[in-house]
Amino acid sequence: MTKNTYKTILSRRSIRRFQQKPIKLDQLKKMINAARLAPSAGNLQPLQFIIVNEKKLCEQIFETIGWAGYLPDWNPTKDEQPTAYIIILNRDTSKPWNIRDASLSSENIVLTAESENIGSCILLNFKKDKIQDILKIPKDVEIDSVIALGYKAEKSINEDIKDSVKYWKDEKQVLHVPKRKLEDIIHINKF
Numbered sequence: 001m002t003k004n005t006y007k008t009i010l011s012r013r014s015i016r017r018f019q020q021k022p023i024k025l026d027q028l029k030k031m032i033n034a035a036r037l038a039p040s041a042g043n044l045q046p047l048q049f050i051i052v053n054e055k056k057l058c059e060q061i062f063e064t065i066g067w068a069g070y071l072p073d074w075n076p077t078k079d080e081q082p083t084a085y086i087i088i089l090n091r092d093t094s095k096p097w098n099i100r101d102a103s104l105s106s107e108n109i110v111l112t113a114e115s116e117n118i119g120s121c122i123l124l125n126f127k128k129d130k131i132q133d134i135l136k137i138p139k140d141v142e143i144d145s146v147i148a149l150g151y152k153a154e155k156s157i158n159e160d161i162k163d164s165v166k167y168w169k170d171e172k173q174v175l176h177v178p179k180r181k182l183e184d185i186i187h188i189n190k191f
């Protein structure tokens with residue numbers, strides 16, 4: 001990793017506007033290697049991953065995604081769209097804790113991306129059936145989540161929460177992400 005882990009965690013923000021510069025396949029594989037080595041309940045490793053980096057497929061997936069729920073009048077434009085996606089697949093939905101495996105793998109992916117200055121956004125708001133068709137995913141394999149990826153074309157910063165959890169854009173189009181303060185969420189030795 002080019003940055004140390006703690007700095008990478010602090011600097012990562014969800015990015016939804018991207019430069020139209022491709023990510024190397026090796027870098028995408030490196031993200032999945034990090035996902036592969038995440039903790040796994042019972043070490044059952046139920047996940048599989050699809051890298052999508054073909055322009056046509058990326059364009060089709062872009063159309064199925066719901067972006068930034070707190071900015072209802074805003075969407076990335078076509079020339080700001082992700083240049084790659086990683087689709088996380090869950091082969092066993094009978095075990096509810098497999099979602100945790102997927103969450104841990106997702107975090108490894110977005111942190112590996114951030115360590116290489118690649119922006120990312122974990123997505124759950126997308127049309128599952130459409131992506132299932134586009135990528136020819138068998139019906140018995142569940143799409144857990146989609147991670148949008150690309151070189152960053154926007155700035156996002158976190159700030160102490162005031163009265164709302166809703167992220168917002170200032171006049172320079174910088175995204176501000178309110179986070180709860182450490183002293184408001186931490187308990188030491190008792191609640």
Ligand SMILES: Cc1cc2nc3c(=O)[nH]c(=O)nc-3n(C[C@H](O)[C@H](O)[C@H](O)COP(=O)(O)O)c2cc1C
Binds near residue numbers: 013125126167177
């Ligand atoms: C489980 C999960 C689902 C999410 N789904 C979406 C989504 O569908 N669309 C979107 O634009 N952002 C999505 N996000 C990104 C969140 O909006 C973002 O993480 C949150 O606003 C905090 O910003 P930060 O990631 O920069 O800290 C999702 C994040 C998580 C963890």
